[in-house]
Amino acid sequence: MHDIRAIRENPAAFDAALARRGLSPLSSELLAIDEARRALIKQAEDAKAAQNALSKEAGQAKAKGDEAEFVRIREEVSRRKAVEGGLLEQANAEDLRLKAALEVIPNLPLDEVPEGKDEDDNVEIRQWGTPRAFDFQPVEHFDIAGVKPGMDFNTAAKLSGARFVVLKGAVTRVHRALAQFMLDTHVNEHELEETWTPVLVKSEAMYGTGNLPKFAEDSYKTTNDWWLVPTAEVTLTNTVAGDIIDGADLPIRMTAHTQCFRSEAGSAGKDTSGMLRQHQFEKVEMVTICTPETALAEHDRMTRCAETILEKLGLPYRTIVLCTGDMGFGSQKTHDMEVWLPGQNRYREISSCSTCGQFQARRMNARYRAGSGAKPDFVATLNGSGLAVGRCLIAVLENGQQADGSVELPAVLHPYLGGKTRISAEGKLV
């Protein structure tokens, strides 16, 4: 959500930033609503003030026992009431109109974000690791002999339809090990606080992170109006909704391992084979709540947390800055990490770390107080995947595949696998 006062102070800057996102100017339209709104508020509140004063006089007349005066005032107020009520209603309507206009406008990119139209204009900022040289033709994860027995799309289709998977045996164990490894690393080495949250949330929570009202069709809703979270960003970020946090308690750095649910509306035909794009998947999420001044430093820190996981797993990746045209709705700046998938012979997104500045905080009314007596200000919020577990499983399997159909597993996972080091071509953990 944008601050209308900031737009009022510098409409040109607002429009210029929108233009960088490829959007038409909106400030004059917004300011027109704002002016009408403020004029109506003034009128309505002045009328209300006059009425309040009269009511007080009525009380005093009553107390003095001046019945005639009391009746006179009471009737006077009664007469004015309709007018005043109408004004209040109009002011309210105009207020809602402004809110409705503001809440669907995406966040503005920071100046340092490269300008661009779509994903082709994203800018690589670093690469880590070298894609392995294979002496055979590497295949996609679902075609690896040792993986096949443990990754069953047909059974999942029977249960749930397309874009679901049933995992079995060794593959499941590796999947679980990955999540555990990520959480342990974040908690023990990155000092993130392990958190466990609901995955069913109220509309307010979805609104707070910006998933509503604009992107309702991307998520699922239950019959009693809960939403299934598309990411733990929703729950972790909203833990501070409505709060005024003591500045000394910032930053708050959290991590959680949850199921995520996405309708994938609009991705029809994209990534239809394998478990790259599912309606239900697991993700270890990171969320940081901090002061606006520290947000960029925290963003780099969070990015490093995600990169560290990939490095420890020995998975080659590159980190890119999304250009203005490719950023998500709530983001001011986004780093994507793309992992090398030899089966596809390309890098694919495995993590996305964004700073939202005060954009989400304003929607959630999440504030902090710098010191005692200081005025509350909105916090900054950041979120990032650390990492998508399912996609990480794919990367581990594809990068570790051998000519005979077996899979060598990263050393850091061995302790989580009871000392086993590979999946045999027959699909056994050995």
Add this chain to the structure above:
RNA sequence: GGAGAGGUGGCGGAGUGGUCGAUCGCGCCGGUCUCGAAAACCGGAGUACCUGCAAGGGUACCGUGGGUUCGAAUCCCACCCUCUCCGCCA
């Protein structure tokens, strides 16, 4: 799911129609006293919005949304949440 109790400012807790944005206690901030602290005493302090150069003024907020009334924290209705007991259950 059934029965009951309750949701008031950072916390506790008054307040059942009129000057209540709200008594009081604790905590917090400033000051006096003190070498310093504690105690005691004095003073201060909510949030958002509108208006104003400012000082200030105004509106709203006592779980949420409606309603009654000249006037609502107080009355009425609906909903949400918490707690206790019972039932059911991973």
